[in-house]
Amino acid sequence: MSGPVGIVLVSHSAAVARAVAELAQGLAGGGATAPVAPAGGTPDGGLGTSSELIVEAAKAADRGAGVALLVDLGSAVLTVKALLAEEDELPERSRLVDAPFVEGAVAALVTASAGGDLDAVVAAASEAYGYRKE
Protein backbone atom coordinates (compact mmCIF):
# COMPACT_ATOMS: atom_id res chain seq x y z
CA MET A 1 0.00 0.00 0.00
CA SER A 2 1.29 3.44 -0.81
CA GLY A 3 0.28 6.55 1.07
CA PRO A 4 -1.36 9.68 -0.25
CA VAL A 5 -0.18 11.69 -3.24
CA GLY A 6 2.31 14.38 -2.23
CA ILE A 7 1.93 18.05 -3.18
CA VAL A 8 4.87 20.37 -3.89
CA LEU A 9 4.35 24.12 -4.16
CA VAL A 10 7.05 25.93 -6.16
CA SER A 11 7.07 29.72 -5.99
CA HIS A 12 9.65 32.45 -6.64
CA SER A 13 9.06 33.46 -3.02
CA ALA A 14 9.63 31.27 0.04
CA ALA A 15 6.95 33.23 1.89
CA VAL A 16 4.38 32.64 -0.87
CA ALA A 17 5.10 28.91 -1.09
CA ARG A 18 4.91 28.51 2.70
CA ALA A 19 1.76 30.61 3.08
CA VAL A 20 -0.07 28.83 0.26
CA ALA A 21 0.84 25.49 1.86
CA GLU A 22 -0.61 26.72 5.19
CA LEU A 23 -3.69 28.09 3.45
CA ALA A 24 -4.30 24.80 1.67
CA GLN A 25 -3.84 22.84 4.90
CA GLY A 26 -6.24 25.17 6.69
CA LEU A 27 -8.89 24.94 4.00
CA ALA A 28 -8.45 21.19 3.55
CA GLY A 29 -10.06 20.80 6.95
CA GLY A 30 -8.98 19.22 10.17
CA GLY A 31 -7.45 15.81 10.60
CA ALA A 32 -4.74 14.20 8.60
CA THR A 33 -3.88 15.86 5.31
CA ALA A 34 -1.67 14.57 2.51
CA PRO A 35 1.90 15.86 2.64
CA VAL A 36 2.39 19.34 1.18
CA ALA A 37 5.93 20.69 0.85
CA PRO A 38 6.79 24.29 -0.08
CA ALA A 39 9.78 24.98 -2.35
CA GLY A 40 10.04 28.75 -2.48
CA GLY A 41 12.80 31.11 -3.51
CA THR A 42 16.50 30.42 -3.55
CA PRO A 43 18.51 28.60 -0.84
CA ASP A 44 19.94 31.95 0.36
CA GLY A 45 16.43 33.32 0.93
CA GLY A 46 16.18 35.44 -2.23
CA LEU A 47 13.51 35.46 -4.93
CA GLY A 48 13.93 32.87 -7.67
CA THR A 49 13.74 29.16 -8.34
CA SER A 50 15.97 26.52 -6.82
CA SER A 51 16.12 23.06 -8.32
CA GLU A 52 17.77 21.93 -5.08
CA LEU A 53 14.81 23.04 -2.95
CA ILE A 54 12.36 21.54 -5.45
CA VAL A 55 14.07 18.14 -5.37
CA GLU A 56 14.22 18.24 -1.54
CA ALA A 57 10.54 19.13 -1.27
CA ALA A 58 9.52 16.42 -3.74
CA LYS A 59 11.43 13.81 -1.76
CA ALA A 60 9.85 15.06 1.47
CA ALA A 61 6.33 14.87 0.00
CA ASP A 62 6.77 11.49 -1.71
CA ARG A 63 4.85 8.62 -0.09
CA GLY A 64 5.09 6.33 -3.10
CA ALA A 65 1.83 7.38 -4.77
CA GLY A 66 3.29 10.13 -6.89
CA VAL A 67 3.99 13.82 -6.44
CA ALA A 68 2.01 16.70 -7.96
CA LEU A 69 4.06 19.86 -8.48
CA LEU A 70 2.24 23.19 -8.67
CA VAL A 71 4.27 26.19 -9.82
CA ASP A 72 3.85 29.95 -10.06
CA LEU A 73 5.49 31.27 -13.25
CA GLY A 74 8.52 31.66 -15.49
CA SER A 75 11.59 29.89 -14.18
CA ALA A 76 9.49 27.85 -11.73
CA VAL A 77 7.65 26.27 -14.68
CA LEU A 78 10.80 25.80 -16.75
CA THR A 79 12.89 24.41 -13.89
CA VAL A 80 10.32 21.74 -13.02
CA LYS A 81 10.00 20.81 -16.72
CA ALA A 82 13.78 20.55 -17.03
CA LEU A 83 13.98 18.41 -13.86
CA LEU A 84 11.26 16.10 -15.18
CA ALA A 85 13.26 15.74 -18.40
CA GLU A 86 16.27 14.63 -16.32
CA GLU A 87 14.35 11.51 -15.29
CA ASP A 88 16.41 10.69 -12.20
CA GLU A 89 16.07 13.97 -10.30
CA LEU A 90 12.47 13.83 -9.05
CA PRO A 91 10.65 10.85 -7.47
CA GLU A 92 8.98 8.41 -9.85
CA ARG A 93 5.53 9.51 -10.93
CA SER A 94 6.17 13.20 -10.42
CA ARG A 95 3.92 15.44 -12.49
CA LEU A 96 3.86 19.13 -13.29
CA VAL A 97 0.27 20.31 -12.84
CA ASP A 98 -1.16 22.98 -15.13
CA ALA A 99 -3.26 24.79 -12.55
CA PRO A 100 -3.71 28.18 -10.86
CA PHE A 101 -1.31 28.25 -7.93
CA VAL A 102 -3.53 29.03 -4.94
CA GLU A 103 -6.81 27.45 -6.06
CA GLY A 104 -4.97 24.49 -7.53
CA ALA A 105 -3.06 23.91 -4.29
CA VAL A 106 -6.29 23.79 -2.28
CA ALA A 107 -8.01 21.47 -4.76
CA ALA A 108 -4.97 19.20 -4.99
CA LEU A 109 -4.53 18.89 -1.23
CA VAL A 110 -8.23 18.26 -0.57
CA THR A 111 -8.28 15.55 -3.24
CA ALA A 112 -5.02 13.95 -2.12
CA SER A 113 -6.13 14.00 1.53
CA ALA A 114 -9.36 12.26 0.53
CA GLY A 115 -7.29 9.44 -0.95
CA GLY A 116 -7.46 10.47 -4.61
CA ASP A 117 -4.75 9.05 -6.87
CA LEU A 118 -2.31 11.14 -8.89
CA ASP A 119 -4.68 11.43 -11.88
CA ALA A 120 -7.52 12.59 -9.62
CA VAL A 121 -5.28 15.13 -7.87
CA VAL A 122 -4.00 16.53 -11.18
CA ALA A 123 -7.55 16.70 -12.59
CA ALA A 124 -8.94 18.46 -9.52
CA ALA A 125 -6.16 21.05 -9.53
CA SER A 126 -6.50 21.70 -13.27
CA GLU A 127 -10.27 22.06 -12.97
CA ALA A 128 -9.69 25.03 -10.68
CA TYR A 129 -9.06 27.00 -13.91
CA GLY A 130 -12.73 26.55 -14.76
CA TYR A 131 -14.04 28.47 -11.78
CA ARG A 132 -14.76 31.98 -13.05
CA LYS A 133 -14.77 34.87 -10.62
CA GLU A 134 -16.81 37.23 -12.72
Add this chain to the structure above:
Amino acid sequence: MSDMNESESGGALDVAFFTRWLTLAAAAVDREADRLTELDSAIGDADHGANLKRGFAAVRDVLEKEPPQTPGAVLVTAGRQLISTVGGASGPLYGTLLRRTGKGLGDSVTVSREQLAAALTEGVAAVGRLGGAHAGDKTMLDALGPAAGALGESFEAARDAAERGALATVPLQARKGRASYLGERSVGHQDPGATSSALLVAALAEAAA
Protein backbone atom coordinates in the same frame (compact mmCIF):
# COMPACT_ATOMS: atom_id res chain seq x y z
CA MET B 1 39.85 29.93 -41.74
CA SER B 2 40.42 28.18 -38.49
CA ASP B 3 38.59 25.04 -39.42
CA MET B 4 40.27 21.98 -38.12
CA ASN B 5 41.24 18.92 -40.04
CA GLU B 6 38.53 16.41 -39.56
CA SER B 7 38.86 12.72 -40.21
CA GLU B 8 35.99 10.97 -41.91
CA SER B 9 35.14 8.86 -38.88
CA GLY B 10 34.81 11.62 -36.36
CA GLY B 11 36.41 14.99 -36.03
CA ALA B 12 38.90 17.11 -34.25
CA LEU B 13 36.72 18.44 -31.45
CA ASP B 14 37.65 16.69 -28.19
CA VAL B 15 37.02 17.09 -24.46
CA ALA B 16 39.71 19.76 -24.24
CA PHE B 17 37.96 21.78 -26.96
CA PHE B 18 34.56 21.63 -25.25
CA THR B 19 36.06 22.44 -21.87
CA ARG B 20 37.86 25.41 -23.45
CA TRP B 21 34.56 26.57 -24.99
CA LEU B 22 32.73 26.61 -21.67
CA THR B 23 35.68 28.14 -19.82
CA LEU B 24 35.78 30.94 -22.40
CA ALA B 25 31.99 31.30 -22.10
CA ALA B 26 32.35 31.65 -18.33
CA ALA B 27 34.98 34.35 -18.83
CA ALA B 28 32.76 36.17 -21.36
CA VAL B 29 29.73 36.04 -19.07
CA ASP B 30 31.90 37.30 -16.22
CA ARG B 31 33.20 40.17 -18.34
CA GLU B 32 29.77 41.10 -19.73
CA ALA B 33 27.64 40.44 -16.62
CA ASP B 34 26.96 44.12 -16.00
CA ARG B 35 25.86 44.69 -19.59
CA LEU B 36 23.55 41.66 -19.48
CA THR B 37 22.00 42.87 -16.24
CA GLU B 38 21.58 46.36 -17.70
CA LEU B 39 19.75 44.95 -20.74
CA ASP B 40 17.66 42.82 -18.40
CA SER B 41 16.78 45.79 -16.20
CA ALA B 42 15.18 47.44 -19.23
CA ILE B 43 12.74 44.63 -20.03
CA GLY B 44 13.29 41.91 -17.41
CA ASP B 45 14.03 41.58 -13.74
CA ALA B 46 17.69 42.66 -13.80
CA ASP B 47 19.20 39.35 -12.76
CA HIS B 48 20.42 37.85 -16.04
CA GLY B 49 24.08 38.85 -15.64
CA ALA B 50 24.37 37.76 -12.02
CA ASN B 51 22.47 34.51 -12.66
CA LEU B 52 24.61 33.46 -15.61
CA LYS B 53 27.80 34.50 -13.86
CA ARG B 54 26.93 32.20 -10.96
CA GLY B 55 25.89 29.38 -13.29
CA PHE B 56 28.92 29.43 -15.57
CA ALA B 57 31.31 29.79 -12.63
CA ALA B 58 29.77 26.57 -11.27
CA VAL B 59 30.19 24.94 -14.69
CA ARG B 60 33.87 25.93 -14.77
CA ASP B 61 34.36 24.50 -11.26
CA VAL B 62 32.68 21.16 -11.93
CA LEU B 63 34.59 20.64 -15.20
CA GLU B 64 37.83 21.34 -13.35
CA LYS B 65 37.07 19.07 -10.39
CA GLU B 66 35.52 16.15 -12.27
CA PRO B 67 36.66 16.32 -15.90
CA PRO B 68 34.19 14.34 -18.08
CA GLN B 69 35.52 11.77 -20.55
CA THR B 70 33.66 12.72 -23.76
CA PRO B 71 32.50 15.94 -25.46
CA GLY B 72 28.90 14.88 -24.92
CA ALA B 73 29.51 14.36 -21.21
CA VAL B 74 31.10 17.82 -20.91
CA LEU B 75 27.92 19.43 -22.24
CA VAL B 76 25.53 17.20 -20.26
CA THR B 77 27.44 17.91 -17.03
CA ALA B 78 27.50 21.65 -17.77
CA GLY B 79 23.79 21.66 -18.58
CA ARG B 80 22.86 19.92 -15.37
CA GLN B 81 25.00 22.40 -13.44
CA LEU B 82 23.23 25.37 -15.06
CA ILE B 83 19.79 23.96 -14.24
CA SER B 84 20.75 23.62 -10.58
CA THR B 85 22.66 26.87 -10.02
CA VAL B 86 21.27 29.69 -12.16
CA GLY B 87 18.00 30.33 -10.29
CA GLY B 88 16.24 32.08 -13.18
CA ALA B 89 14.57 30.94 -16.40
CA SER B 90 17.90 31.04 -18.25
CA GLY B 91 19.09 28.10 -16.09
CA PRO B 92 16.68 25.47 -17.38
CA LEU B 93 16.82 26.99 -20.87
CA TYR B 94 20.62 27.00 -21.25
CA GLY B 95 20.77 23.77 -19.24
CA THR B 96 18.42 22.09 -21.68
CA LEU B 97 20.38 23.50 -24.63
CA LEU B 98 23.69 22.04 -23.45
CA ARG B 99 22.25 18.79 -22.12
CA ARG B 100 20.32 18.02 -25.29
CA THR B 101 23.24 19.03 -27.51
CA GLY B 102 25.53 16.82 -25.39
CA LYS B 103 23.17 13.87 -25.67
CA GLY B 104 23.11 14.38 -29.44
CA LEU B 105 26.90 13.94 -29.52
CA GLY B 106 26.63 10.46 -28.01
CA ASP B 107 29.70 8.72 -26.59
CA SER B 108 32.22 9.72 -29.25
CA VAL B 109 35.64 10.77 -27.97
CA THR B 110 35.93 13.32 -30.77
CA VAL B 111 33.26 14.91 -32.94
CA SER B 112 33.24 16.99 -36.10
CA ARG B 113 31.91 20.51 -36.48
CA GLU B 114 29.11 19.09 -38.62
CA GLN B 115 28.12 16.67 -35.86
CA LEU B 116 28.13 19.52 -33.37
CA ALA B 117 25.97 21.59 -35.74
CA ALA B 118 23.43 18.77 -35.98
CA ALA B 119 23.40 18.22 -32.19
CA LEU B 120 23.12 21.95 -31.53
CA THR B 121 20.14 22.15 -33.87
CA GLU B 122 18.44 19.48 -31.75
CA GLY B 123 19.39 21.39 -28.60
CA VAL B 124 17.90 24.62 -29.94
CA ALA B 125 14.68 22.79 -30.86
CA ALA B 126 14.47 21.41 -27.31
CA VAL B 127 14.83 24.94 -25.90
CA GLY B 128 11.98 26.07 -28.16
CA ARG B 129 9.76 23.26 -26.90
CA LEU B 130 10.62 23.90 -23.25
CA GLY B 131 9.84 27.61 -23.42
CA GLY B 132 7.13 27.35 -26.08
CA ALA B 133 8.95 30.05 -28.06
CA HIS B 134 9.53 30.51 -31.78
CA ALA B 135 11.88 32.54 -33.94
CA GLY B 136 10.99 36.23 -33.76
CA ASP B 137 9.59 36.11 -30.21
CA LYS B 138 12.57 38.17 -28.97
CA THR B 139 14.28 35.35 -27.09
CA MET B 140 17.59 33.51 -27.06
CA LEU B 141 16.26 31.44 -29.98
CA ASP B 142 16.72 34.46 -32.25
CA ALA B 143 20.50 34.16 -31.80
CA LEU B 144 20.78 30.39 -31.33
CA GLY B 145 18.64 29.34 -34.31
CA PRO B 146 20.68 31.20 -36.95
CA ALA B 147 23.92 30.16 -35.21
CA ALA B 148 23.06 26.46 -35.30
CA GLY B 149 22.18 26.80 -38.98
CA ALA B 150 25.43 28.59 -39.84
CA LEU B 151 27.64 26.25 -37.82
CA GLY B 152 27.45 23.77 -40.71
CA GLU B 153 29.44 26.34 -42.69
CA SER B 154 32.04 27.49 -40.12
CA PHE B 155 32.53 28.59 -36.51
CA GLU B 156 32.94 32.20 -37.64
CA ALA B 157 29.71 32.07 -39.61
CA ALA B 158 27.91 30.80 -36.50
CA ARG B 159 29.39 33.59 -34.37
CA ASP B 160 28.36 36.25 -36.89
CA ALA B 161 24.87 34.79 -37.29
CA ALA B 162 24.34 34.80 -33.51
CA GLU B 163 25.54 38.38 -33.23
CA ARG B 164 23.28 39.51 -36.07
CA GLY B 165 20.38 37.60 -34.55
CA ALA B 166 20.89 39.26 -31.17
CA LEU B 167 21.02 42.74 -32.74
CA ALA B 168 17.90 41.94 -34.75
CA THR B 169 15.91 41.49 -31.52
CA VAL B 170 16.03 45.27 -30.86
CA PRO B 171 12.94 46.23 -32.92
CA LEU B 172 10.99 43.10 -31.93
CA GLN B 173 8.13 42.97 -29.45
CA ALA B 174 8.63 40.28 -26.82
CA ARG B 175 6.14 37.43 -26.93
CA LYS B 176 7.65 35.19 -24.24
CA GLY B 177 8.89 35.60 -20.70
CA ARG B 178 8.55 38.53 -18.36
CA ALA B 179 9.33 41.04 -21.13
CA SER B 180 6.12 40.01 -22.91
CA TYR B 181 4.11 41.68 -20.12
CA LEU B 182 5.57 44.98 -21.34
CA GLY B 183 4.00 44.59 -24.78
CA GLU B 184 5.09 47.40 -27.08
CA ARG B 185 7.39 48.83 -24.43
CA SER B 186 9.72 45.88 -25.03
CA VAL B 187 10.43 47.29 -28.52
CA GLY B 188 13.76 49.12 -28.86
CA HIS B 189 15.68 46.99 -26.37
CA GLN B 190 18.08 44.19 -27.26
CA ASP B 191 16.98 40.91 -25.71
CA PRO B 192 19.30 39.88 -22.84
CA GLY B 193 18.89 36.17 -23.58
CA ALA B 194 19.76 36.59 -27.26
CA THR B 195 22.74 38.69 -26.16
CA SER B 196 24.09 36.04 -23.78
CA SER B 197 23.46 33.41 -26.47
CA ALA B 198 25.66 35.40 -28.85
CA LEU B 199 28.37 35.44 -26.17
CA LEU B 200 28.14 31.66 -25.87
CA VAL B 201 28.51 31.19 -29.64
CA ALA B 202 31.35 33.74 -29.79
CA ALA B 203 33.15 31.70 -27.11
CA LEU B 204 32.69 28.62 -29.30
CA ALA B 205 34.35 30.39 -32.25
CA GLU B 206 37.10 31.62 -29.93
CA ALA B 207 37.72 28.08 -28.71
CA ALA B 208 38.11 26.94 -32.32
CA ALA B 209 40.44 29.77 -33.34
